[in-house]
Amino acid sequence: MNIVCVGAGPAGLYFAICTKLRDPDAEITVLERSPEGVTFGWGFGFWDDVLDMLYANDPVTAKQVEEASGVWGGIEVHVGSGKPGYLGGYGLSMGRQRLLDILVARARDLGIKLEFEHPVESLDEFADADLIVAGDGINSGFRTAGAARFGTSVDMGTNHYLWLGAYKEFKAFRYIFERTPAGWIWLHCYYLDAGRSTVIVECPPSTWQGLGFDRLGPAECLQALEKIFARHLDGASLISQMQDVDTVSWLHGKQVRNARWYDGNVALLGDAAHSTHFSIGSGTRLAIGDSVALAAAVASHPGDIPAALATYDATRRPVIDQTQAEALASMRFLESAPARLDTDPDPVAFAYAISRRLGSRTARWRYYLHLATQVTALRTLRARLTAARRTHRRSH
Template sequence: MCVKVVCVGGGPAGLYLSILLKRQDPSTEVTVYERNPEGSTYGWGVTYWRGLLDKLGEHDPESARAVAEHSVRWSDGVAHVRDGARDLMTRHRGDEGFGIGRHRLLAILAARARELGVRLEFAQEAAPGELPADADLIVAGDGLHSSLRTRDADHFGTEVRAGRNHYTWLGTTKVFDAFTFSFVQTGHGWVWCYAYGYGPEGSTCVVECAPETWAGLGLDRADEADGLALLEKLFADLLDGHPLIGRADADARPQWLTFRTLTNQRWYRDNVVLLGDAAHTTHYSIGAGTTLALEDAMALAGALREHPDLPAALAAYERRRKSELLPIQSAARFSAQWYEHLPRYIGLPPHRMFALLGQRHSPLLPHVPPRLYYGIDKAVARLDTLRRLKRWLGPKVARAAMS
């Protein structure tokens, strides 16, 4: 039984785990250390889907209601393609999606944790050697650059693989009513963005391009102001006069990154366990990072509830989450590769390109000519429709024959 739990990292995973542990046993002493001041966070909004909201409702209805209340919803996907000769748009109905401001999500979870008696320590670095020695469980929820994981990287079997494309995480005051993709051709290649609303105040815009396009446009040399001005010009039709908002480093350099996929062979050592981005990352193009972090917290809390023996609980948590993540990590890898090979798909008619965008998780797609894949996919869909119709008609025809 864990009597004293220390969580390093006050992101969604760490805060939600503290909520679940206090709900399971109010006598558990839970402290969350977050290196940043309260209310300061990176990013603008995060996305999630109906399945996560249902799970949140099962685990803690109070915080789930608050999250739902402060989220925006969409059910459409929109794709714009502009290559000089064409300026085309297609819109498709899809699954119900949600967006919420990251600040708002963290504030909701922090307030709920405090209500349950969790001790929150903001602006506390909490280096590995400074953590309470009498803690029964230490949770490394401190992200991709986790100091706890880095200290024992050989044991955890940490591997980090860098992606090819460059991307930057931006905001805008424009509120999008659908999950929106925009692809713009330049003299140096394609630039594209993913945009989604998170509240009445604005939207998130993730801009991505190949490294040769990034360098050719001068984005590798531009300061934040010049870089934003260029991107605002490229995406002027999409933004409708709204600005892009950046988050520069101290030297005013814009934050262009290459995505790093992190995996670990082992997720715990003694009483230290990895959670969220400290344990794994999945490419942002599948919009699953926050969902996976919260599901980690659910799984770890459940394992601790079901297994009084700590090593058994941590082993069960590792087995479950590694198994559940395998298809998601595969989907994320193929999704990233779809964008890295964008010229293979961008010349298709927009409705076909958008259809293959929705199929970007397929391991078969990179090996089949896009037009052929599209035709096969449509044929299979028609066959599935005919099968469902036949199953539906079967009993009706039988009853008619007997009457």
Template sequence: MKMVCVGGGPAGLYFSILAKLSDPRHDVTVVERNPAGVTYGWGVVFWDDLLDDLYRNDPVSAQRIANSAARWDTQEVHLRGQYAMHIGGYGFALGRDRLLDILIRRAKGLGVDVRFQHDVTDPSEFQDAELIVACDGVNSRLRQRHVSHFQTHVEEGRNKYIWLGTNKVFDAFTFAFEETPAGWLWFHGYRFNGETSTCIIECQETTWKALGFDTLGPDETLRKLEGIFQSRLQGKSLFNQLKGMGKAPWLNFKRITNERWYHDNVVLMGDSAHTTHFSIGSGTKLAIQDAIGLARQLRAHPTDLPAALEAYDEERRAALLAIQLAARSSSEWFENVPSYVNQDATQFAYALLNRRGSSVWSYLLLMASQQPTLRGMLRKIHASKRWVHAQRRGRGAVALSAPPPG
């Protein structure tokens, strides 16, 4: 089959890898509008469930991703510069540019034609393609061509946010909340290598305007934010110079859903199909799981493309329902931060921990995490879980190298 992926992000690249592993005879092309090496964003986060999926589907790229990732072993909440409240947990982070480099190299090694500086607005330029995967992001132009068919719904969040980098290396995944005369600002910070962390800063629009961010230039914005968060940044700098992409802007999060995910031979994937709020850190995972789902359905229906696309549509939309609900709950919690900040630090951390839904054990775990000895025990338990996961991956990882059925 001749396939074209429009968009060179994780979704399109990973799908191209799986397509080639499924059947090397597939003619697969990935086209990306930006030059090679140019991307937006800093680091992305993920957890063991994504690593499990990666190892099951392509152990080669999975191992490279695992070897390149940074790990954090706890989460901390700082309110008004007070001592940290620990809310446990662990996860992984990787620079987006490094992730793309791994996937590009793997795709090219399997024979995928990866093209850069190729802007696509009309799928008709690929008239000979049997399948066109629209993975061209939040503002997908391929989706816009058939927006009434896809029944796209775009809902804009109320808060302003800006995705920055910093040379402050956070040992823990860090939430920091600071009060100014104009209102509250907060950040989500996590390291993704030994020198750099992601720092996503968010606030209500009234605060954003009152502090003058609607008129400040990029450099003035950074200096002002560094002053507000000086206790957590500890003299380190914020960066907004994206690699080849200019200055990072302030944005409102766009929540995107679609009632249909395919039209004829054009199928949506990743952010063009759906978005989930960055506060739950699932965008990259869901994009890659879309790729896995489409590849699986194409293998299950090797001679019936419409059936494969319909099965993919039904499977992935159903799989997203719970996480989209959790993401909405999380984003709405952050849109109402001022309603929670008058609580004491423990109550506030508990509210943050349970913003996606309550758990009978969460309060006990929160309190246990405040004791250094118990916190150390919990870290050992997490380390044991990671070891078990790693052992299972080593035994169970099998590449999709078998010929297609039939």
């Protein structure tokens, strides 16, 4: 089988790895327009279910990912200078470039052909391919060109957000809300790697314009943000990947949907097929899940690509539909955050609202657990129990 993957992100690379492990005779080529070692993005946040999926499909990759990951414990919600609200839980994270390095090395070890600095303008050059996988990201050119056939639609958000890093390790996932003369602005912070964290800035359009972010260049933008969040950064600098350009890459939340994830022998994968709001941290997790599902579908329908792609679509769509519904609820919740905080800026109450933002129903006892989590001794006990459960889970 001759397979071409366009895009050397986590989706395309892990699909290639999973497929090669299932069919060592498959000829697989991964094409990427950027040079090797160049990527845009910061941390990859995930949970134990991703490690479970990696170990089930390729223990070699899984072990390296686990060893390269850091663990953050608990969630802190800071509103102004008051005492924070706390939530339980934990998560894992690692740098996007480190993840890509692991996947690239594994793909090469398996004999997968990788071609960097290879832009693809037309699928016509792959006329001999049995399967073409478009894993070229949220702004996929192939999906855009075939939008009518894929049935593409987009849910847009109103808030502005900006991906940054910081030379500071946040040991817990931290939401930081600050009220400025122009309105509310906040950070989402979590561990990236030794000495650094991922920091996402978010604010409504009125705050963004009122603070002058529509006019400031990269250096001025970072200086303004460092001043607003000075007490949380402890003098650490913010890091931008766009300091050599004249504009700042502020984005709007965007969720891409497609009625079909395949057309002929072309399959959409990862963000090219569907995207979720960054606030639920599921982009890479879903991309890996897509990769496993597509590789399994191809292996279960040898020589029958149409049947394989139909199975892939049918298998993954219920999972994606549910996650996108949750992500949309999270995006809309954050758009309403300024109004909520103006009404009641209590961090404990707002932390609980954040924990319930995905729209799921909850039992009353969870609220009392939340109140107990605000007590230092009980919070410490809960963290120890969570750590023990994770240790037990990993050992099995």
